[in-house]
Amino acid sequence: xxxxxxxxxLLAVWGVAMIALSYYIYRRQSVNDTEEFITAGGRAQxxxxxxxxxxxxxxxxxxxxxxxxxxxxxxxGIWMYAAPAVLSSFxxxxxxxxxxxxxxxxxxxxxxFIERFGKIAHIAVIVVILYTMVLGGVIQLFVGGSVIxxxxxxDPNIVMAVLMGVIGIYILLGGLWGSMTTDFVQFVSALxxxxxxxxxxxxxxxxxxxxxxxxxxxxxxxxSSFLSMANFSFIEDLFLPYALGLGVWGVxxxxxWQRVFxxxxxKTSRFLTIGGxxxxxxxxxxxxxxxxxxAAFTDVAPGNLSIxxxxxxxxxxxxxxxxxxxxxxxxxVDSYLTAIASLTSRDIYYRHLNTDASDDQQLRVARxxxxxxxxxxxxxxxxxxxxxxxxxxxxxxxxGASALVGPFALSLFWKKASQAGFVSGxxxxxxxxxxxLAASYGIVVSTPAxxxxxxxxxxxxxxxxLTLLVSAASPDDFRFESIAQEGSEIVTDGGVEGGExx
Amino acid sequence: MxxxxxxxxxxxxFWLAEALFGALVVYWFxxxxxxxxxxxxxxxxxxxEDRSETLRSLGMWAAFFAVIILGIxxxx
Numbered sequence: 001x002x003x004x005x006x007x008x009x010l011l012a013v014w015g016v017a018m019i020a021l022s023y024y025i026y027r028r029q030s031v032n033d034t035e036e037f038i039t040a041g042g043r044a045q046x047x048x049x050x051x052x053x054x055x056x057x058x059x060x061x062x063x064x065x066x067x068x069x070x071x072x073x074x075x076x077g078i079w080m081y082a083a084p085a086v087l088s089s090f091x092x093x094x095x096x097x098x099x100x101x102x103x104x105x106x107x108x109x110x111x112x113f114i115e116r117f118g119k120i121a122h123i124a125v126i127v128v129i130l131y132t133m134v135l136g137g138v139i140q141l142f143v144g145g146s147v148i149x150x151x152x153x154x155d156p157n158i159v160m161a162v163l164m165g166v167i168g169i170y171i172l173l174g175g176l177w178g179s180m181t182t183d184f185v186q187f188v189s190a191l192x193x194x195x196x197x198x199x200x201x202x203x204x205x206x207x208x209x210x211x212x213x214x215x216x217x218x219x220x221x222x223x224s225s226f227l228s229m230a231n232f233s234f235i236e237d238l239f240l241p242y243a244l245g246l247g248v249w250g251v252x253x254x255x256x257w258q259r260v261f262x263x264x265x266x267k268t269s270r271f272l273t274i275g276g277x278x279x280x281x282x283x284x285x286x287x288x289x290x291x292x293x294x295a296a297f298t299d300v301a302p303g304n305l306s307i308x309x310x311x312x313x314x315x316x317x318x319x320x321x322x323x324x325x326x327x328x329x330x331x332x333v334d335s336y337l338t339a340i341a342s343l344t345s346r347d348i349y350y351r352h353l354n355t356d357a358s359d360d361q362q363l364r365v366a367r368x369x370x371x372x373x374x375x376x377x378x379x380x381x382x383x384x385x386x387x388x389x390x391x392x393x394x395x396x397x398x399x400g401a402s403a404l405v406g407p408f409a410l411s412l413f414w415k416k417a418s419q420a421g422f423v424s425g426x427x428x429x430x431x432x433x434x435x436x437l438a439a440s441y442g443i444v445v446s447t448p449a450x451x452x453x454x455x456x457x458x459x460x461x462x463x464x465x466l467t468l469l470v471s472a473a474s475p476d477d478f479r480f481e482s483i484a485q486e487g488s489e490i491v492t493d494g495g496v497e498g499g500e501x502x
Numbered sequence: 503m504x505x506x507x508x509x510x511x512x513x514x515x516f517w518l519a520e521a522l523f524g525a526l527v528v529y530w531f532x533x534x535x536x537x538x539x540x541x542x543x544x545x546x547x548x549x550x551e552d553r554s555e556t557l558r559s560l561g562m563w564a565a566f567f568a569v570i571i572l573g574i575x576x577x578x
Contacts, residue, residue, distance in 0.1 A: 029536065047530025054527070075504065075512075075577065079570055090563050093556075100550055184531065191524040195517065208510035224503040229577030266551045269559035277566050278523035284516040
């Protein structure tokens with residue numbers, strides 16, 4: 001346990017450091033126009049972007065989630081948890097390469113839909129992305145409030161308010177540059193601390209060998225299944241829902257797309273590959289918390305394994321853990337907040353409300369949105385903290401992905417995909433999965449009660465199937481070359497010259 | 503059920519992989535910096551990655567998934 005004073009001091013140091021860093025990058029990179037704010041000018045190097053991408057995918061929830069998986073299914077929980085996150089980076093590669101070919105320098109990927117289909121499809125996409133990104137922020141803040149508040153004794157609402165206040169300010173200053181630069185520092189800090197913190201935790205029990213022996217003793221007959229990588233007993237509950245939801249979440253996440261458009265065009269698949277595989281190693285390291293918990297305790301619920309195991313550490317080590325939590329939490333929330341600010345400025349304000357908006361006006365809206373949505377995420381998290389479970393939040397986020405991935409793929413590679421097909425696929429899929437989700441939790445309706453992975457699968461089938469069927473019945477004949485940005489020859493920074501976004 | 507040696511080796515492997523990943527990204531950042539302004543001014547326009555770069559990435563993914571499957575088989 002960390003004292004309230006120490007916890008408040010850590011929060012203050014973290015906040016001042018992140019804001020100062022963002023101010024530095026704001027001055028260094030001259031973040032004074034929308035393109036710099038939203039895409040970092042499309043010229044960020046692969047190291048910076050890979051770090052930012054990876055640490056955005058290192059969710060604060062992983063610190064609780066991975067040990068929980070290990071507590072339920074043993075060592076197999078490592079790949080059951082990590083594989084979906086990694087899969088997301090793999091699946092997004094063909095989308096990314098196709099988009100960067102069509103849109104050499106996009107600002108938000110959602111703008112593609114207005115060019116490909118029109119305003120109705122664009123609005124449908126905006127709604128899905130907006131709630132997905134807000135939920136992404138809520139999920140992170142939810143864990144931050146619970147864990148940091150729990151470890152320090154500070155009221156979780158105060159912790160969340162401080163976190164969102166700091167993140168809102170540094171995004172307001174530096175936009176994507178601010179997000180990626182603070183992400184880099186957070187990435188290095190989180191990795192360094194994990195590399196120190198995990199061995200320390202193991203030594204508290206006596207090393208890996210001792211952890212193994214105590215696990216065998218404590219688990220008794222269950223040890224053979226808990227120490228088998230091929231323990232598939234919980235694959236339907238643990239692996240499949242996340243593979244079908246979070247496994248494709250990267251394709252939908254505007255935070256992912258901002259980094260795709262930010263990196264140099266010739267490094268697109270490399271940063272997704274190294275970043276994605278690197279995330280696996282981090283998640284795998286968190287599994288050690290679960291192993292130590294299984295070795296030290298015999299009657300702790302999987303959901304509490306993480307907190308109980310961390311309780312074994314001396315106070316100073318708990319501070320290390322708190323720092324890891326702050327770093328991974330800040331990196332994810334700031335990415336979603338930047339994405340929402342970009343979506344508000346470009347997709348909602350510029351594309352629908354004020355199509356003549358100047359660059360200055362768009363930038364002002366983006367900065368205003370970064371503060372406005374910081375408040376929205378905070379209020380939503382305060383509400384969620386008392387009424388929804390962490391797993392429910394994760395599931396709802398995944399459902400947004402199930403509605404968009406198939407129709408998005410068809411729109412990119414099939415010229416006959418039409419607006420009617422796309423919109424019907426996305427909207428009907430969302431309605432169907434929302435109904436099935438409500439039924440599975442007994443909210444208002446109670447049948448049919450499907451498993452989570454089945455709901456996800458239905459979402460994918462409905463969205464992709466309807467887009468196919470309706471488009472086949474009423475086909476488009478789209479010329480992809482027509483959406484290449486005006487004057488799209490590539491200039492030295494990887495961007496385009498004379499495009500409409502200039 | 504995996505042996506004690508395999509369990510300990512797995513944790514050591516995770517630690518090494520994490521350290522290697524972090525070192526690689528930091529090395530890239532130190533050698534490349536924030537942006538590619540200087541490179542592009544010298545070398546000209548940045549084209550979309552070529553086929554060999556994409557195949558190299560896909561090869562890394564194939565190797566990664568092969569290691570995961572091998573790990574499940576060996577650690578069964």
